[in-house]
Amino acid sequence: MTQRRHGAALEKALLDAAWEELTDSGYARFTMDAVVKRAGTSPPVLYRRWSDRDELIRATIVHILKKTRPDLPDTGSLREDVLTLMREIGTSHVQQVTVMYAHLASYHRETGRSPSDLFDPVATGRKEELDTIFDRAADRGEIKPEHLTERIKTLPFVLLRHEILSTFAPVPDHVIEEIVDTIFLPLVRCP
Template identity: 80%
Template sequence: MAQRRRGAELEKALLDAAWDELTDNGYARFTMDGVVKRAGTSPPVLYRRWSDRDELVRAAIVHRLKESRPTLPDTGSLREDLLTLMREIATAHVQLITVMYAHLAGYYRETGRSPDDLFDPVTTGRTAALDTLFEHAVARGEITSELLTERIKTLPFVLLRHEILSTFAPVPDHVLEEIVDTIFLPLVR
C-alpha cells in the first residue's frame, strides 16, 4: 500500500504533475483531470489548493522557476560570474524558457498575463540572487552601483532569453561572451 502524501510533499507532487501536464500537452490541452491522474490523487485534493486551471498553471510555473533557479556563482570576477550563470541558463534551462514563452501563448492571451508576470523576480528569488551578484562586483570595485538600474541588471539575461527563443537551442559560448564583453560590461564600467 502506497504511503499517503501530505503537506509540502503532496504539494510538490501536484505541482510537478501540473508542470508535466503543461509541457506535454501545452496550455490549450492542460486539464485539472490530467493533473489529478498524473499525481495519482483525487480532484478534491487538487481543488482544495487551486480553484481553477489558470491558478494551478501559475503555481506550477512559479514552482518550476524556484526549483530551477541556477546556483549563484562567486568566482571573484563579475565577468566570470555572469558567464558562469549564463552558461548554466543557456544549456540547462532551454526547455524551461521555451515552455514559458512558446507553449504558454494561449495562457497569456486568455488570462491577460504576460511572461513578466510569471517571471516575477521577487516571487522566484531572482532579484535577491542578481542583487547579490552585483553587490559582490561593487564591493570588489569592478563597477559602481550608480550605473546599475534594474533594466541594466537584467539586460544580459534578456539578451540570452532572446537567443534561446530565436533558436530553441543552447546558446554558444562566443555569443555569451559577446553579450557580456561588448554590450553589458561597457554599460556598467
C-alpha cells in the same frame, strides 16, 4: 499500499504533475482534472491549494524555476559570475525555456497577461541572487550601484532568452561573451 502524501511532499507532487501535464499537453489543453489524474489524487486536494487553472499555472512555473535554478556563482569577478550563470542557462536550460514559452503562447490570449508575468524574479528567488552578484561586484569596486536599474540587471538574461527562443538551441559561448562584454559590462562598469 500507496503512502499518503502530506504538506510539502503533496504540494511538490501536485506541482510536478502540473508541470508534466503542461509540457505534455500545452497550456491550451491544460486542465485541473488532468493534473488530478496525473497526480493520482482527488479534485478537492488540488482545489484546496489553487482555486483555478491560472493560479495553478503560476504556482507551477514558480516551482519549476525554483527547482531548476542554477547555483549562484562566486568567481571573484562580475564578468565571470554573469558568464558562468549565462553559460549554465544557455546550455542546460534551453529546453525548459523553450517549453515554457512555446506552451504558454496562448496564456496571453486567455488571460491578457504576458507570459513574462509568470516568471516573477521575486517569487522565484532570482532577484535576490542577481542582487547578491551585483552587491559583491559593487563591494569589489567593479561597478557603481547607481548605474544598476532593474532593467540593466536583467538585460543580459533577457538577451540570452531572446537568443534561445530565436534558435531553440544551446547558445554558443562567443554569443554569451558578446552580450556580456559589448552590451552589459559597458553599462555598469566604473570608468
